[in-house]
Amino acid sequence: MVLAFLLPRLRRLQPGRAMSTATGSFSLQQPLNYRDGGRVQPADGGQAEDVYEPATGRVITKLLCSGEKEVDLAVRSAKAAFQTWSQTSGMERCRVLLEAARIIRERRDEIATLETINNGKSIFEARVDIDISWQCLEYYAGLAGSLAGEHIQLPGGSFGYTRREPLGVCVGIGAWNYPFQIACWKSAPALACGNAMVYKPSPFTPISVVKLAEIFTEAGVPKGLFNVVQGGAATGQFLCHHPDVAKISFTGSVPTGVKIMEMAAKGIKPVTLELGGKSPLIIFSDCSLENAVNGALMANFLTQGEVCCNGTRVFVERKILDTFTKEVVKRTQKIKVGDPLQEDTRMGALINRPHLERVQRFIQQAKEQGAQVLCGGDLYVPDDPKLKNGFYMKPCVLGNCRDDMMCVQEEIFGPVMSILPFDTEEEVVERANNTKFGLAGGVFTRDIQKAHRVVAALKAGMCFINNYNISPVELPFGGYKSSGFGRENGRAAIEYYSQLKTVCVEMGDVESVF
Ligand SMILES: NC(=O)c1ccc[n+]([C@@H]2O[C@H](COP(=O)([O-])OP(=O)(O)OC[C@H]3O[C@@H](n4cnc5c(N)ncnc54)[C@H](O)[C@@H]3O)[C@@H](O)[C@H]2O)c1
Numbered sequence: 001m002v003l004a005f006l007l008p009r010l011r012r013l014q015p016g017r018a019m020s021t022a023t024g025s026f027s028l029q030q031p032l033n034y035r036d037g038g039r040v041q042p043a044d045g046g047q048a049e050d051v052y053e054p055a056t057g058r059v060i061t062k063l064l065c066s067g068e069k070e071v072d073l074a075v076r077s078a079k080a081a082f083q084t085w086s087q088t089s090g091m092e093r094c095r096v097l098l099e100a101a102r103i104i105r106e107r108r109d110e111i112a113t114l115e116t117i118n119n120g121k122s123i124f125e126a127r128v129d130i131d132i133s134w135q136c137l138e139y140y141a142g143l144a145g146s147l148a149g150e151h152i153q154l155p156g157g158s159f160g161y162t163r164r165e166p167l168g169v170c171v172g173i174g175a176w177n178y179p180f181q182i183a184c185w186k187s188a189p190a191l192a193c194g195n196a197m198v199y200k201p202s203p204f205t206p207i208s209v210v211k212l213a214e215i216f217t218e219a220g221v222p223k224g225l226f227n228v229v230q231g232g233a234a235t236g237q238f239l240c241h242h243p244d245v246a247k248i249s250f251t252g253s254v255p256t257g258v259k260i261m262e263m264a265a266k267g268i269k270p271v272t273l274e275l276g277g278k279s280p281l282i283i284f285s286d287c288s289l290e291n292a293v294n295g296a297l298m299a300n301f302l303t304q305g306e307v308c309c310n311g312t313r314v315f316v317e318r319k320i321l322d323t324f325t326k327e328v329v330k331r332t333q334k335i336k337v338g339d340p341l342q343e344d345t346r347m348g349a350l351i352n353r354p355h356l357e358r359v360q361r362f363i364q365q366a367k368e369q370g371a372q373v374l375c376g377g378d379l380y381v382p383d384d385p386k387l388k389n390g391f392y393m394k395p396c397v398l399g400n401c402r403d404d405m406m407c408v409q410e411e412i413f414g415p416v417m418s419i420l421p422f423d424t425e426e427e428v429v430e431r432a433n434n435t436k437f438g439l440a441g442g443v444f445t446r447d448i449q450k451a452h453r454v455v456a457a458l459k460a461g462m463c464f465i466n467n468y469n470i471s472p473v474e475l476p477f478g479g480y481k482s483s484g485f486g487r488e489n490g491r492a493a494i495e496y497y498s499q500l501k502t503v504c505v506e507m508g509d510v511e512s513v514f
């Protein structure tokens, strides 16, 4: 069962506080910036952007973009909070993060509902995202108390030791596909290591991260330690250029990642870049067909296909191409698309109209280049009149694909799977690696030696054997090549939110060379 990995986690859930907001009824007037422990209107900037409910196409609130002054106030506030937080013990940080995790768990349904309303993903998936979020906080709470350096003996009783120290004010900049989860993946390790954070979500999904800020405050995080500024590229640039910012952790597209790195270079600031992908999923003929089909659906259709690590290039050994394709198409056609707040919906609405149109253009171009639409790909208009302006499409499977097609080369970031036949292991590994990206990859086979051999040869940071797109927070996540560098989750993330100080201690006399 593909979702079985979640069950132990779901069983640990406390009963949630349900939020009764129905699709088409939510609106928000509260300020969306968060500074010094409370919601605030930005001190400057103030350019207003519409924020949508993708399920209905309604505007649910206005976003006021923060200017340079507001960004400066947020960084100053974080800098002040850093002075006290960085001096607390790991155990104290552990307790606060555990309390924040507990509150998130308690409000799981409320936060998931907000996420669904603002992002368009199904409530079923949004709840999973929130579970992964509180698990992330629990995980780094557990590590906070055990962050330690090394003791190194030197000749004559002298010795050295290392201290793992926080960096200072870290900036988090997030994408719109996992708004709450991305904020947790960044803030949990940052705060566990003793840093402060100023976070800027995508202007498309500004709402849920402010809940996270409120929860941190309620859990006992010092005022100012986690601030939220809202806005787009301009606000992000003010953050990246701010002289008191010590680190930038970015999740988003490759072109923006390049700009972030350029800005960080000017200030010699370390960066984590979690960027896009076009990952291969390799299905060998000796696989469990049922698992492979489930895996291919998991690899392509979560969050309407708007997932960075999706395995969108599905390489299928020719011997099972027809059987696999038939089954994948049958299952894809059964995916229930519609109102994301309905319990049985499994695919909601894409993030906005321009993005939906972009995905549609990829499908049109694929057809022009010779691909065959085996199912879906067309716009979907639900019967419910309140959903008629929503951004829906039917999940699409493309056959007759070639490696040189745009749909196979570029990140579509929508529910579009491309199926490509292959004949040999050597051939498929070479084709799988023939991409500028390197975020993820997967293999389905019952031959465990082949599985390890193939993932060892894949040039990708996150590889799956006989599953896809599961997210245990204990495992590091991040890319190779143009998909970025640095890691989120797992112990590895500690490296990216701390710096190492070495102390050399002389126990004898100084032997001067002069
Ligand atoms: N690797 C990962 O973990 C991961 C996770 C989620 C999404 N993604 C990638 O994100 C992309 C989709 O997200 P998106 O459309 O929000 O990406 P994007 O690059 O357009 O925007 C990401 C964030 O950067 C901000 N931004 C834009 N221009 C900026 C600038 N010049 N300076 C500073 N900040 C700026 C945006 O406002 C937003 O908050 C996809 O490519 C997807 O693969 C990667």
Ligand SMILES: C[N+](C)(C)CCCC=O
Pocket (backbone or CB within 6 Å): 177, 178, 302, 306, 307, 308, 309, 469, 470, 471
């Ligand atoms: C939780 N997932 C499905 C692994 C997605 C991680 C974030 C990428 O967009």
